[in-house]
Amino acid sequence: AVLLNTAYESLFELQGHIARDSEAWVGSLKSELARVERDNVLRQAAGAMELTCTSPCSLEVQFEGESGFGRAVTQGFYTLVAHELQRRTANREAPMWVEDDPPFNEDFLTPRRGLLVRPLPPDAPSLPQVERRFRMLGRLMAKAIREGFVVPVPLTPAFFQLLLGGSVNPLVGLPRPGDGVAGEFVGACAKMVADAAQGPASWLDELAADPEWSRKYMQPLGEEPVAPAPFTAFAEAAAFVETGASGAALCPGGEAQAVDVGNVGEFVRLAAAFWLSTGVDRQMVAFRRGLYDVLGRDAIMLWAFSPLELRRLFCGEDEVVWTEKELEEHIQCGGGYNAASEQIRWLREEMLAMPQPLRAKFLEFVTSCPRLPPGGLRELRLSVHPDPAEGVGLPRSRACVHRLFLPRYVSREELACQLHEACLSSGGHHEQNLPP
DSSP states (O other): OHHHHHHHHHHHHHHHHHHHOTTOOOSOOSEEEEEEOGGGHHHHHHHHHHHHTTOOSEEEEEETTOOOOSHHHHHHHHHHHHHHHTBHHHHHHSOOBOOBSSOSSSSBOOOTTOBOBOOOOTTOTTHHHHHHHHHHHHHHHHHHHHTTOOOOOOBOHHHHHHHHTOOOOHHHHSOOTTSOBTTHHHHHHHHHHHHHTTSOTTHHHHHHHOTTHHHHHSOOTTSOOOOOOOHHHHHTTOBSBTTSSSSSBSSTTGGGOBOOTTTHHHHHHHHHHIIIIITTHHHHHHHHHHHHHHHGGGGGGGGGSOHHHHHHHHHOOSSOOOOHHHHHHHOEEOBTBOTTOHHHHHHHHHHHHOOHHHHHHHHHHHHSOSSOOTTTHHHHOOEEEEOOSSSOOOOEEEGGGTEEEEOOOSSHHHHHHHHHHHHHHTTTSTTSOOOO
C-alpha cells in the first residue's frame, strides 16, 4: 500500500510538471487536451465538441490558470457545463428548458421533477440557437458516456422517452402541480380528462363542478392545502395557449379561445401534442444528431435501454442514496486507517446524517461530480486516508482517484464541522498540493 501511495503521488507530481510546462511531451497519447476558461465554459465547450466530435481520441480538459488535469478535472468540466446549462441567463439566451415558477434560485433553474424541454413553435426566432445547443449537449453526453463520465443534468425520464422516439403519456410528460414550473394547469386538466374517461359520459361535468376540484387536481403533494374551488375558477382565465395562461397558441386564434368543460378534452389533446411532439421534435432531432456525431452507428445501441436506464447512464443516479451497510462495505481505508478507526466510524455516521444537498456537495468535493455513477457507492470506489499534512485542518481530496484525506480528528463534532466547511467551500479539492 505504501508503494502504491508513493506511485500515485509521483504520478500527480509528473502531471503537475506537464501541466505547467508547455514544452513537455509524453509519448503518443490517445487523448486530446482542451484548455477552457471557467467563465466562458459553455461557448468553449461547444467549440471543443465541434472540433473533437468525430475523433476517436478521449477528451481531457484543463482549466485556464489551473495546474490540475486528469479524470477528475475532466469530470469537473462535464459537471460545470451541466450547471451552466441550467443558468437562467443561458436559458433566456437559448430557451432549452421550461422555467421554474416561481423561481427557487436566483441564478439557476431548479424544477422539482427535473428539466422539461421548452416547447417552441416552428417560427420561434430562438429555435436555431436552441437546436445548436441541443446538438452540443448530445455530443457532450455521447463523449461522456463513451469515456466513463456522467453529465449531471437533471433530465426527466420523459426526455429519454422522447429520445427513443416513443410516445409519452401526457400524465407523465406534461407539467403537473408540484413540479414548480409554468403549465401545471395543463397537467391538472390532463388528469381530470383521464379520470373522466374511466366513467360515464356525464362524469367530466361532475368532476369539473366539484367545489373541491382544486384540492383533487391542483394540490401539490406534501404542501399546504390549496383553497377549495371548482374547475371554472381556473378555466375562466385560461385560453388555448401553451400553459393555459401564456405562451404559444395551440391553434389558430387560440389566444382568444377560452377553456371550458366542453372543450377541455381538445385543449389537453392540443397541449400534449405541442409539449410532447410538435414543439420539441426539432430539439430532440438535434440531440440525436449530436449523439450520432460522436458515436456513429454505435449510437443505435442506446435503443436497447429503457428511459430510466438511459437517465442513469447519462446523468448518474437521480438521488444520492447509501445505507450503513453499503458504507461499511464500500469505503476503502488506507494509510493507517481501517474500518474500525474511530475517524472512519464518525465519517460513516456523518455521511448517513447528511441531507441530500450536502451529500451532493460531498460527492462533488471528492469526485468532481455531485451524483453517484450507475451502480452507486460500489462503483464509486471511495477511499479514505489520513491527511499527511501537519496539523488538523480541513479534509482534502484527490478527486482523480476518489480519495478523501481525512485528518485524525478527536471527535465526531470536529469532523462534521470541518467536513461540512470543506464540502461547501471546496477548500480541499484536487488543486491542493499534498506532500509525498
